[in-house]
Amino acid sequence: MAFSWSTILLTTLLLLSGLNYLNIKNPARTSATWKLSTSAITTLTAAAYGITILDTMLDRFYIFNPTDLHSLALKAIEHGGNDTRAIVEYIVTELRDDAGVAPYLNHEEEWVFNNAGGAMGAMTILHASVTEYLIVFGTSIGTEGHTGRHTADDYFHILSGTQYAYSPSTNPYAYESYPAGTVHHLRRGEVKQYSMRESCFALEYARGWIPGMLGFGYADTFSSTLDFGTIWATTRITGREMVGNLLRGKF
Template sequence: MRTLTTLGLLIAAFSSLFYFLDSHLEKFYIFEPAHLHALSKKAIALYGNDTTAVVNHIVSDLHANYPAHVNLDEEWMFNNAGGAMGARYNNRLYIIHASVTEYVIIFGSAVGTEGHSGRHTADDYFIILKGTELAYKPGPGSYQPEVYPQGSMHHMKRGEVKQYKMDEACFALEYARGWIPPMLFFGYADTFTSTLDFSTLWRTTYVTGREMLGNLANMKL
């Protein structure tokens, strides 16, 4: 009985803390979707389809503004999630930022990809740097895809789910804000059910964990 009482108190305390933090998430964000969108459009206007130059411009600007929270290591790796295969890629880095409440990455594929978006605990902003993304949200009277060309921003609200497709070469600046750790399970699932690429799983875990812990050390939740 005492054990159940203690467990109940712990659950109540954790729930109260979670709801308090969840209602104050805005205080932990350092990036803004509108700024990232404007920055991406400026980079596209300057460099067009030179995706390497576009990404380098974005990263340089973010590092100038958030030097303690932007990763400049050149890292990229495959990512399988929701049946889609892509490479989160940048000529200079892989994960730009990863913390408990936000991430900024480059996501895409040089040969195209398609899959399930997942239902996540964060708002997701997908800014197309090259190519076109198609998305589809099933519903009454919904028979046409959403079309997101270069320079546009696709916002998926927390808890929303869609099918998406990136024909041929397509890369995007992806920004998520909310609770990031639960999203990792979606990214890991295909490793155990299809690819069995545990080397990539370990690399993804290592880099993400390193960046999250580094940002926590810099007082960034």
């Protein structure tokens, strides 16, 4: 999903060529309309260039590290054993004791349903900002769906149960298995089918462009569930945390 200057330039040239062709085919097109069209393309190109520059600077905005989170998850599993609640409480306590991340955490335990890609579970948001989110996601009865194709890297630190994934581009005849203590890394731009066949919970960490992932989280509400109460709760909590962290200087 990364941007490149060559892609931006090629897209701009194609759009300009298309507009020029339409202008030739339709002489009645006014110069004002032509100027408006080219101005819009120029603006979009400038915006894409700005995103490209920011994309190279993402690392400086992160406050979490996948390696550290994996280590924390392993310690929590060792501490809590088969008690998922104890595992999650250990993680939350450790994060709140970390002076580097504590100011940017959501200190309320607010569980909400999450419908995305045909899968359903529940989540509680530990952190949400423009470039990162950290949640506990899972279900006690199993689910299956589409991972989505995202603008961020997504790390599922499995805390209990097993998550399964399938990617025909990797091996069309086999599945991936991620038991407790392992990490399923869904790289930016990749897509898979996934399932949690029974009770399974994960510490999910995403880093990249988080606003670009929100459409995936909203789509099922408007195309299927019509559960506006849940989507409002999700929007309220996510928006509160993102804006709050921006005001604290966390991009």
